[in-house]
Amino acid sequence: xxxxxxxxxxxxxxxxxxxxxxxxxxxxxxxxxxxxxxxxxxxxxxxxxxxxxxxxxxxxxxxxxxxxxxxxxxxxxxxxxxxxxxxxxxxxxxxxxxxxxxxxxxxx
Amino acid sequence: xxxxxxxxxxxxxxxxxxxxxxxxxxxxxxxxxxxxxxxxxxxxxxxxxxxxxxxxxxxxxxxxxxxxxxxxxxxxxxxxxxxxxxxxxxxxxxxxxxxxxxxxxxxxxxxxxxxxxxxxxxx
Numbered sequence: 001x002x003x004x005x006x007x008x009x010x011x012x013x014x015x016x017x018x019x020x021x022x023x024x025x026x027x028x029x030x031x032x033x034x035x036x037x038x039x040x041x042x043x044x045x046x047x048x049x050x051x052x053x054x055x056x057x058x059x060x061x062x063x064x065x066x067x068x069x070x071x072x073x074x075x076x077x078x079x080x081x082x083x084x085x086x087x088x089x090x091x092x093x094x095x096x097x098x099x100x101x102x103x104x105x106x107x108x
Numbered sequence: 109x110x111x112x113x114x115x116x117x118x119x120x121x122x123x124x125x126x127x128x129x130x131x132x133x134x135x136x137x138x139x140x141x142x143x144x145x146x147x148x149x150x151x152x153x154x155x156x157x158x159x160x161x162x163x164x165x166x167x168x169x170x171x172x173x174x175x176x177x178x179x180x181x182x183x184x185x186x187x188x189x190x191x192x193x194x195x196x197x198x199x200x201x202x203x204x205x206x207x208x209x210x211x212x213x214x215x216x217x218x219x220x221x222x223x224x225x226x227x228x229x230x231x
Contacts (some may be wrong), residue, residue, distance in 0.1 A: 030213075031213070032219075033213055035213070035217055037153070037218075039153075043223075044203055044221035044222060044223055044224060045145075045153065045174070045203075045222070047217070047218060047219050047220075050208070050214075050217050056219065057219075069229075080122055088152060088153055090155075090217075092213060092214065092216035092217050093213045095167060096155065096167075096169050096170065097155040097158070097169075097216045098155065099152060099153040099154065099155065100152070102153075102185045103151050
C-alpha cells in the first residue's frame with residue numbers, strides 16, 4: 001500500500017500570500033497518477049489537479065501541481081478568501097487507492 | 109450538470125446491514141466508473157470501492173472486503189453499496205463519486221461528488 005504523507009498539517013497564511021503544500025509517497029506513484037482535492041467544511045471534496053499537474057475543469061490558474069515519483073506539490077499562487085480549506089492528495093495508480101491525511105489551510 | 113444524490117444512510121446496530129443508493133443524472137451513467145469514498149467524523153478521506161462503467165470490474169479496500177458489495181443498475185442510473193456485518197469503525201459520511209473514465213487506473217479519479225449520506229453504527 002502506498003502511504004501518502006502530507007505536510008504541513010496546518011498552514012496559516014493571509015489572503016494574497018502564496019501557499020505550498022507537500023505530498024510525499026512511501027513508494028513511487030506510477031505514471032504520476034496523483035490528484036489533489038479541496039474540501040470545505042460541510043461540503044464534498046472537489047477535484048483540483050490530476051496527473052500531478054493538470055488542472056480540472058473550472059479550476060483557477062492560481063492552482064498548480066508539480067512533482068513526480070514520490071514528491072508532489074500543490075501551489076496556490078495568491079490566496080483568495082475562498083481557498084481556505086482542507087486539501088488532500090490521492091494516488092490512483094496502485095491498489096489500494098489511498099489519500100493523504102490532509103493539510104488544513106487556515107487564515108492567519 | 110452532473111448530479112449525484114446519495115440516500116440510505118442512518119443508524120444501525122453493530123453486525124447489521126444497510127444499503128446505500130446514489131442516483132445519478134446529467135451524464136451517460138454506463139460510460140463512467142463510480143466510486144464510494146467515506147469520511148469518519150472529523151477525519152480524512154478513505155477510499156472504499158470502485159466499479160467500472162460496465163459493472164464487470166469491482167475493487168474494494170481491505171477494510172471492507174468480504175463485507176461490502178458495490179453494484180450498479182444502468183437502467184435506473186443508480187449506484188449501490190450493500191454493507192453487511194457493520195462495525196463501529198464503519199461510521200462515516202459515505203460519498204459517491206463519478207470517475208473520469210470507464211476503466212483503467214484513471215477510473216479511480218473522482219471528478220464529481222455527491223453531498224454524502226451519514227452511516228452511524230452504534231448500539
